[in-house]
Amino acid sequence: MSWFTSSVGSGTHTSVVLFIGDFKMNSSTYSLAEIQQRIDEVNRFLSVTLGIANAHTVEFYTHDVWKRFMAVSPEEVLSAVISDLDQQMEPKLNETENSRIMFGFCIDSKQLVDIHKLLLAAKTHSLSGLGVCMSRDELLKDLRGNTSQSAETGAELEADEFMNSKKSHEVQCMSEVVACLAQHCGVKQVIDVGSGKGYLSSFLSLQYGLQVFGIDSSSTNTHGAQERNRKLKKFSRAYQKHTKATRSRTEAAHSRQEEKVKIKPEPNEDKDALCDRLAGSGSQEEEKVSISSLHINPAVETQSELISETGEPFFSVLSADVMDSSPPRVPPSQLSSEEKERRKRENLERKAQSRKDGTSGVFSPLTSFVTAQTELRELISELKDAVVVGLHTCGDLAPSTLKMFVDKPELAAVCGVGCCYHLLSEEFDPSGHECSQTACGFPLSQYLRRQSCFCGRNARMSACLALERVSLGQGIQMESLFFRAVLHVLLRDHYSSYKSEKRVGNVYSKTKSFVDYVRRALRRLELDDSKLSDGEIQSYQDAYRARMEEMHAFNMLKVTLAPCIEGLILLDRLCYLKEQDGVSSALVQLFNPLLSPRCYALIGLKSLANATS
Structure with missing residues (x-):
């Protein structure tokens, strides 16, 4: 086990053009050697400062x-940190002032x-x-x-109609x-x-027509996703009605305006007669609009339907803020043969029901514990070339997704955003x-x-x-x-x-x-x-x-x-993709960090030769 202690140069930034089929990544990017150099820089910084991050809060006083x-x-620390967060100054690092001080620490x-x-x-050492x-x-x-073309879209949906602001973003x-x-890879x-x-x-299925x-x-999540998707399809159909009605009203309004311009008095027609004719034309149009307005609010229409079915309003059913009580992920090796068989049966029944409903090829939720070794073609019989994605995949699932992309020829591209770094397993854990x-x-x-x-x-x-939220x-x-x-004191x-393995857990929220x-x-x-008396206990807080x-x-x-520790983890993943032959890769900030702190995505694309080999 080692951390870098030697000085590493800053390196030079170069512009690289990467070809993936007809794809050119014209933006400035970094080569494998340069990414490795950045990793060295972050490693050197963390070799001095990581002790602070690894200090356990529970043992702070003991x-x-x-x-x-x-x-x-x-x-002094609080004043400097708060001032630094407020100013957001550009970093200009100079370590030559005092040779006995490194990154503010005395050697x-x-x-x-x-x-x-x-x-x-x-x-300086953040991403x-x-x-x-x-x-x-x-x-x-x-x-x-x-080209200025965007991806092909299906039904026009506004995500904030059925998600909270964070999830919608x-x-x-x-x-x-x-x-x-x-679209670039030519897959559906x-x-x-x-x-x-x-x-x-x-x-993705409703807005962009992808399978x-x-x-x-979690089977709980799978069943919930299937039911939610069914309701979203109803919402989508109602939304299309709304969009069509709105477009019709707009076109009718333009036609009516043009009609007003075109209508002129006949030779012997007075102003009152002309006004009557215009009024008559308008009233007919008003009648059409009032009929169309019966379908203007799809949320109300769909919500009433869903309340009758489930007893719950549509939007509360779709709320992303509700915490589900799904069980922890269980590796396949720990599943009983009965549980494996049950999951396989449920997946087959779900596919059969989708075909019966005529909804196959849209969104198919499946229950399975996924690792880098998962055989996707066994899980998905109709699988063709595909893009693999993961939005806030926890712990080891994020790197497993990248491994899966690299190892499986049917995966043409990857877009993964990880989270829950504390759940990552580490190969070189000194604890044994x-x-x-x-x-x-x-x-x-x-x-x-x-x-x-x-x-x-x-x-x-x-x-x-x-960091952004704290600022x-x-x-x-x-x-x-x-x-x-x-x-703890x-x-x-x-x-x-006391040597128990029991944890205190979330006690604080219930206490006065x-x-x-x-x-x-x-x-x-x-x-x-x-x-212990109340007085003895209180004396500890007072002290x-x-x-x-x-x-x-x-x-x-x-x-x-x-941001520096997160940076090392993400640079490691980017380095892994850049170590692969025939793979173009980039680290991309997808989200606003104020809305979604885990905002970075690893993007990978295989060359055409590599993808079809």
């Missing part, structure tokens, strides 16, 4: 984390002595600072070439990219891995929980695997923090973290023999005070809470309240390091 890492005051003491240098270095990402507009322009941004990839099929509730799958296979490990090389999600590239690169779960957890005042819930850290002092929190937590841990700023400042530093 291990005196602040004194271990900091030679500055919490007030001898390993403590932070210059917060401003650290913040500047964090910006935005490294400048390795394409924009969504650049990607679409490159896919479409010199994600689905609309990603679906257009996926549709352009499919899409495989949506980890499809969840089926929002992206349904939108989408949505695969999710190493996974097999084929199953691990990090590192993915040969370049980092040769270096036995390791991040750590707490660091990967930190990578999930949203707008949507800060971290500090009190719950503070309560948990002080509880109390456990050390009064329950030293620190005393209530501690008593609930002790009961959850199956410990005797009667040995550490003055040090709460330390925890606040330390967690703000974790937030500033988050």
Whole structure:
């Protein structure tokens, strides 16, 4: 296991033209060597700073984390971080001022002595600072070439009619990219891995006329996606009626305006007669409009129909904010033979029902645990060449999707946005929980695997923090973290023999005070809470309240390091794609990070020769 400690040059940015069939990626991009160089730069920075991200909040006071890492005051850190977030200055890193200080840390003491240098270095080593990402507009322009045509569309749908603003933004941004990839590759099929509730799958099938296979490990999600898609089809038909009626009214209004211009008095016709004739013409048109208006509001029409069927309003049924209670993903090896058979039977019945309903070739939700080794043709009998996609695929599913794309000739392109970095498995975990090389999600590239690169779960957890949201005042819930850290001190002092594997869990949201929190937590841990009085418990909060700023400042530093850790994970995936022969790849910012913090997509396209081999 190793982290880089040697200095790496900044390198030169070059413009590369990549040919995929008739596709030219004209935007500036980076070669494999340059991506590896950027990885080295981030690695060098994290070799100095990763300890902060890996420090466990629970042990903040018991291990005196602040004194271990900091030679500055919490007030100084908070002031600098808040000022830095407000200014959003361009990074200009200079490490030559003091040879004994690296990225703001003293080489001898390993403590932070210059917060401003650290913040500047964090910006420099984030994805935005490294400048390795394409924009969504650049990607679409490159896919479409010199033509201005967009992907072919089916029924015109507005995603925000049936999704919350975050999901609507994600689905609309990603679906257009996926549709352009499919159109460029000349394919009509899409495989949506980890499809969840089926929002992206349904939108791709209804809006762009693609045949989408949505695969999710949860049968609850699969059944829900199938039912939701059925309702969306009704909504789509009603929406088309609405669009047609609106277009008819617009055309009629133009015709009526032209008619007014054309109508002139007959030789012996007075003004009153002319007005009567015009009024008569208008009243007939009003009658037509009133008849058409019976179908103007498809949401109301469809909603009434659905209430009668399900007892729930249409929009509440489709709400993306509702948390489903789906079971965790279970690998196929852990499934019983009965469960395997049940899933196979359900998938076959679902396909048969789709054919019976005349809806095959639109959206087919399937239940299966997907890995890089999954045989797609066994799962999808009618599979042809396809684009594989994943919107916020959790943990190892994101790198597995990239492996699947590389290994399977029927997959012509990939568009994947990962999330939940804390659920990634690491091949070189020093704790001894190493996974097999084929199953691990990090590192993915040969370049980092040769270096036995390791991040750590707490660091990967930190990578999930949203810097952009924190910069707008949507800060971290500090009190719950503070309560948990002080509880750990109390456990050390009064329950030293406690070695249980039980977790406290989400106790904070149900409590009214620190005393209530501690008593609930002790009961959850199956410990005797009667040995401590309320006063004794309260004394712990009082003793550490003055040090709460330390925890606040330390967690703000974790937030500033988050984009760098996320950057290493995503650069590893980009490096993996660039290591493949005949594959063009790019890292693209698809979403607005304020709406969707996990906003980066890995895009891959196989050359025609590679795709058909």
